[in-house]
Amino acid sequence: MTKKPEDKHYGGRGDPARSMALLWREAEPPARGRGPRPALDVDRIVAAAIEIADAEGLAALSMRKVAERLGVGTMSLYTYVPAKAELIDVMYDTVCGEVAPEWAPGWRERLELIARAYLENYRRHPWLLAVMANSRPPLGPNGIANYDNDLRAIEGIGLSDLEMDSVVTMLYVYVQGAAHTAIEAAGSERSTGVSDQEWWEAYAPLLEKVFDPEKYPTAARVGAKAGETYQSAYDPEHGFRFGLARLLDGVEAMIGAGR
Amino acid sequence: MTKKPEDKHYGGRGDPARSMALLWREAEPPARGRGPRPALDVDRIVAAAIEIADAEGLAALSMRKVAERLGVGTMSLYTYVPAKAELIDVMYDTVCGEVAPEWAPGWRERLELIARAYLENYRRHPWLLAVMANSRPPLGPNGIANYDNDLRAIEGIGLSDLEMDSVVTMLYVYVQGAAHTAIEAAGSERSTGVSDQEWWEAYAPLLEKVFDPEKYPTAARVGAKAGETYQSAYDPEHGFRFGLARLLDGVEAMIGAGR
DNA sequence: AACAATACCGTACATCGTACGGAGAGCCTA
DNA sequence: TAGGCTCTCCGTACGATGTACGGTATTGTT
Structure with a gap:
């Protein structure tokens, strides 16, 4: 180098x-x-x-x-x-050329399909995340085509041009965060040869020796509840859907308020 | 290796x-x-x-x-x-021990301060993002203390334990996505010695030769509007605030609906 | 004074991206 | 047909990297 x-x-x-x-x-x-x-x-x-x-x-x-x-x-x-x-x-x-979301009748469904399509692309190509650049992206034909397609998904629903850009970019940012977590969750098992369960079994007893539940009762209670529900420290699929729903609710609120 | x-x-x-x-x-x-x-x-x-x-x-x-x-x-x-x-x-x-958000009276303000504190920490230590792991994190004292603190910020506002975990995790995911973009935007100038403006001046004429505005009118129109508004391809600060506001609106909607 | 345990670290190996320059292949001109 | 020009191909070499290995120096204990 x-x-x-x-x-x-x-x-x-x-x-x-x-x-x-x-x-x-x-x-x-x-x-x-x-x-x-x-x-x-x-x-x-x-x-x-x-x-x-x-x-x-x-x-x-x-x-x-x-x-x-x-x-x-x-x-x-x-x-x-x-x-x-x-x-x-x-x-x-x-x-980027592999991202080809279906088209749906409503803008909310369209954004969900788009987010899902990007997520799947990140899953297929985990290295893509490390290379993603939202400012100064490689200005190739496929990336630009996607941007156009994503904008048209929310055209005419009552947003200004600037707001359209903000919403699309926000979606990109959120999906990248979610994909990062999902990939890391899926990838660590494959790349390390240690399953989530093995990992937890190795760390739990060590953590118990140093972690004081009385000092952090909330973390202990909520963490335990989440762990037993997801059978793991984190459920990427649930996390993705939950966050996306909140985000789109937020967009809906914005459209409603601006009317 | x-x-x-x-x-x-x-x-x-x-x-x-x-x-x-x-x-x-x-x-x-x-x-x-x-x-x-x-x-x-x-x-x-x-x-x-x-x-x-x-x-x-x-x-x-x-x-x-x-x-x-x-x-x-x-x-x-x-x-x-x-x-x-x-x-x-x-x-x-x-x-992680450097993340010390102020405490505010309302949960929404608390989450804003927390998100901002994480963002600033990512800005201070850009390498942290590449090392972040939401599943299987390094189980150190500071990370656990932060998780507890973040949960307490939304304790008693009408969310179940599971929902509290989901909201906090969603915040982590979003901030990581936003930080990734913000850091990349700020870092590329420093590390490459090329300013946003220089970069655009180098690429714009090349793009013009290959990009057909008639094929992608929406991208051309919205992209131009965003560019002239932010004086750049992207404004990280605006993007961060915009997305966070949508996210918290979504949480508010969830609390309102559950009541 | 001798020993045991520990800290320090020089060397070596396989890996990386790529600068450099030579060898050879194939078309164009004379 | 001969010569040359342009292009592809690629062997070698350099300075990085993480760390295994084993030797040496330093200290507290006996």
Whole structure:
């Protein structure tokens, strides 16, 4: 990882022009065909990278692994992709293309379907969360298409343009928080080989020795109740639905008040 | 990074007993004093690690840097801390101790102050977000104290124990999402040396060449309005307040309905 | 004075992203 | 057909990383 302070990095990503060209797949000079025939293309590289990141996590995604999976030398990738950062940008926009929520008659149902679609996408691609950027996002075609679609879901229900943007962004923010928790809950078992129950069985007796229920009676009482209800410290599905319902109730209140 | 599949990792962390002993500062055998006098202690190591992570980010936090800052050899740290994962757990609980929201007369104001206190803590320690775990958290003293405090903020307002847990967890989830966005917005400028304005100036003309406003009129109209209002793609402070207000309106609706 | 227990830490290994420059392949021009 | 130009491919090398291992220095106890 070489750092040159003199050249600017745009959003942790690479050179804007190269990045955009990659995202929108503008084959810059159409490579009129002087050298050897290209054995690869960006899409194949991105697909391989996504497979690795899905299966082993972002930390395990290395250029060497991508190259190995494609049967080429590591450095060959750099013919198609300027650096790992840009590769990740393209991965980002590519999986954004998988978000395809159904359309429902009411705005509330539409937002629920949209939130659910994003959540499922984060579940499918847990690494996506670590890469998400709401300010300065990779400006790829799929991300923009989603933004437009999400706005149209609440168009004409009595919100100003600014309020529409606020509601959609709020939904993004909430779903990202919920997804982070859900993924972490689901992922820790798979990646550690320790089930929720095993984990709790290992920690509970240790906690009992140091935790004083008399000092924190509320935490003890509520925590116990939640634990026995969910059979775990936390139920991501319930948490997601509960929070989303409160959020949409809040939007409904706003529409009602503004009328 | 050595991986041994045979030994289990609890939550990406280390051995539960050693981890808890560290978190609750149980000096195991009180080191009755045979060898040389310890030149360090866990707190000094944790403080140095937090300073580095605050200033340079989690990715730049290395055992070598911590040791260097303390003027000792790298491997000396392993006398006090079993591994980097446990060190991070202790860092986590330590900065949880900095969350100290004021108390207000009404539950709504209390939740606002709590949410704000967490947000500020995430801002102070941006690495904390990447380390946050709502299921299987490091069970340290400060984290538990916060949970108790947050529950008491909404005790007696007409919610069941289970609902109290849901509301508090929902608040955690939302604040984490909002903090992620706020930090990313604030951090990308500092870490890349590119201001929001520079970033937009670099990307806008490139986007114009590939983005068709006629295909996505809603996104074009609303995006433009939001951009000119916030003088940027996104205003984290406004986003945080807007979403929190909707969320608390939702809680209010729930209390009102249950009465 | 000898021993035991502890702290300190130098070295080594496998991993990472990628800069650099050479080798070879294929089309274009002469 | 020959020469050259442009492109793909990729081997090597560098400076990072976490930490296992084992040696050495320091101290309290006997």
